Amino acid sequence: MEYVDVTDELIWAELDEDKCPCQGNGWAFIEDWEECPLHFQGQLHPMSVDLLLDDPARLEEAKRVSNLNWKIDQAKEEVRQARVKLQLAQSSLSMLELELINKTPTRQMEIIKIQECYPTVQMKAVRPQ
Ligand SMILES: [Zn+2]
Numbered sequence: 073m074e075y076v077d078v079t080d081e082l083i084w085a086e087l088d089e090d091k092c093p094c095q096g097n098g099w100a101f102i103e104d105w106e107e108c109p110l111h112f113q114g115q116l117h118p119m120s121v122d123l124l125l126d127d128p129a130r131l132e133e134a135k136r137v138s139n140l141n142w143k144i145d146q147a148k149e150e151v152r153q154a155r156v157k158l159q160l161a162q163s164s165l166s167m168l169e170l171e172l173i174n175k176t177p178t179r180q181m182e183i184i185k186i187q188e189c190y191p192t193v194q195m196k197a198v199r200p201q
Contacts (some may be wrong), residue, residue: 085110114142 089096094108098115124131
């Protein structure tokens, strides 16, 4: 599995938009066009912008769709994280409610095997009376 270090991605980005290679546009040409880890918010890919420069209406529509897709991805991630949080909270609630009525799962006592403790004791079969 390939390991990607997040700090590598952040090397070229700058908090200040004017100093950032993306100039606040969300895209910067590093070795190829790359999304800025700090300023990318679904901006349309610069090559798509170039292709649509002579068609302002389609360009605006493409920008709108690109930004909406990014917002949808963000919202999906928020929902995913909220679900994980909800599951943890529910499991914690269940444990607390069980503890309140002393029904927490306890370790079962191990069955003591007499033969193992006292190997010399002979077990006799006893007929039930
Ligand atoms: Zn940037």
